[in-house]
Amino acid sequence: MTTRVAVIGVGAIATQHLISYQHNPQAELVAVCDIDRARAKARADEFGIPRATDVVEEVLADPGVDAVSICVPNLLHASIAEAALRAGKDVLVEKPMAVTVGEAEALVRATQETGQALQIGYVRRFAPNALVTKRFLDEGEFGDIYAARATIIRAAGNPGGWFGDIGVSGGGPLIDLGVHIIDLCWYLMGMPTAVSASGATFSALGARDNIQHLSRYRAASASRVNNVEDYATAQVRFEGGAVLDVDTSYSLHARNATSVKIHGDKGGAEIEPELLMITERHDTLLHIHPQIDSLGFDFTVGFANQIDHFLRICRREIPADATAEQGLEMARILTAIYESARIGAEVPITR
Ligand SMILES: NC(=O)c1ccc[n+]([C@@H]2O[C@H](COP(=O)([O-])OP(=O)(O)OC[C@H]3O[C@@H](n4cnc5c(N)ncnc54)[C@H](O)[C@@H]3O)[C@@H](O)[C@H]2O)c1
Structure with missing residues (x-):
């Protein structure tokens, strides 16, 4: 079973996410989202991804998206991660999971209440x-x-x-x-x-x-x-x-x-x-x-391993192990x- 993935925020580090998903047979890249619409479109073209948008809510409302990688600036991690969890998506959120303790506590609650998986991008x-x-x-x-x-x-x-x-x-x-x-x-x-x-x-x-x-x-x-x-x-x-x-x-x-x-x-x-x-x-x-x-x-191997691990979490083969509690x-x-x-x-x- 492949996991249908959207990448939110497609600046510098998203490159590693996109490459690792593209090379993993268990993933299908279905959408990219960036507030910079031209960047989203360019990334979609570069990786042959069918959909590019500048509206995060559109990605989260899409039943054709199972999981998201969140690669936006730090301040936006927690709010987008919580919205994604509450929209029924599994989440790989770049580090740091949250900027404040209050945001981190909200994410712990969101994972408990939704049962969705949240994994922090601790690639090392x-x-x-x-x-x-x-x-x-x-x-x-x-x-x-x-x-x-x-x-x-x-x-x-x-x-x-x-x-x-x-x-x-x-x-x-x-x-x-x-x-x-x-x-x-x-x-x-x-x-x-x-x-x-x-x-x-x-x-x-x-x-x-x-x-x-x-x-x-x-x-x-x-x-x-x-x-x-x-x-x-x-x-x-x-x-x-x-x-x-x-x-x-x-x-x-x-x-x-x-x-x-x-x-x-x-x-x-x-x-x-x-x-x-x-x-x-x-x-x-x-x-x-x-x-x-x-x-x-080894950054490249670490990223490939991390993405493969996240896809196994999405398939419920293993539980998330860089969890919201650890982010807190x-x-x-x-x-x-x-x-x-x-x-x-x-x-x-x-x-
Ligand atoms: N794991 C690692 O080794 C590693 C390395 C670098 C960065 N990071 C993390 O990745 C995240 C992104 O860093 P980066 O270097 O790629 O930054 P970046 O500035 O290169 O990219 C961020 C992207 O997010 C987009 N964006 C901003 N606001 C948005 C919004 N509201 N909705 C959608 N897109 C939005 C920007 O337009 C930009 O394209 C950061 O949290 C950073 O800490 C992790």
């Missing part, structure tokens, strides 16, 4: 480096994970467009990039309950649009607004005492760097930039190098970090 969970780590974790190879450390530093990587406008994005690199690596660590730590966060944010350098001879990820629509943080650094504490340290930037005097590490009482792993497992046997430290096609974060916990964590940065003190996470 689906790349082979993470899948292998998870398998080893589940087999107990690392023991209990009590610390994790995650970094995505871009020296000059503000995508521009709505990403720089806090009213549409909800924040800068923390909510955009940090959300990916916080989730990956949190998922691998066994999704512990967050109890507090301490963070700091800085806006010292701006968007660095002056930097030349350096390509960067760009949002589809240009805008010169930039009122988000350049750099965020934080520590999140969890029930049981585990901690997660994160730092992430759009602009920083630093080398570009991505790293994700987890540390357990039996072993540890560096998932990015290249998968490496670390343990001890017979009083000797061991570095274990798995032999897999890509030790780094993320909203609590991100909100607490921003609040901590604002007041300059650790913030308890209450529920």
Whole structure:
């Protein structure tokens, strides 16, 4: 049984959704929707999709659409996702699921009341480096994970467009990039309950649009607004005492760097930039190098796996496993970090 899919918002990241659906025999792309009608039409032509519209409600009212990928700016995620769930569609919503805790709570209610599936686009969970780590974790190879450390530093990587406008994005690199690596660590730590966060944010350098001879990820629509943080650094504490340290930037005097590490009482792993497992046997430290096609974060394979997984959820072969409840916990964590940065003190996470 194929799932009939519409993609809502067909800017930059929608390309990965469209390609992955197009290559998956279990999916039929039936519609694209974008507030920019010409972009919707161009995408429909590019991917041979029968229908293009600029009206989201039209897609949601269509009984010929089973599921939607939501790839619009952050602020619109929750309202479109809730409308889609209530219209009887299954939803793959790009990260972050919601900008506020209140919106995230509404999505939890919507999934409970409709029984429809909501999956968050945490693509990093689906790349082979993470899948292998998870398998080893589940087999107990690392023991209990009590610390994790995650970094995505871009020296000059503000995508521009709505990403720089806090009213549409909800924040800068923390909510955009940090959300990916916080989730990956949190998922691998066994999704512990967050109890507090301490963070700091800085806006010292701006968007660095002056930097030349350096390509960067760009949002589809240009805008010169930039009122988000350049750099965020934080520590999140969890029930049981585990901690997660994160730092992430759009602009920083630093080398570009991505790293994700987890540390357990039996072993540890560096998932990015290249998968490496670390343990001890017979009083000797061991570095274990798995032999897999890509030790780094393979975006293309991760996306194909994520879309295939979502289609299995749509066919009810498996339940959603990056759920609205998990999106709510993320909203609590991100909100607490921003609040901590604002007041300059650790913030308890209450529920
Ligand atoms: N998973 C990842 O690795 C990844 C990477 C990049 C972006 N993202 C996420 O994907 C989302 C989109 O990011 P992007 O980089 O593609 O942005 P983008 O600006 O390139 O594209 C967004 C598209 O949404 C359209 N749009 C805006 N308002 C709309 C509305 N009301 N109805 C329909 N369409 C509307 C815009 O016209 C644009 O075409 C963001 O939430 C971002 O966080 C995820």
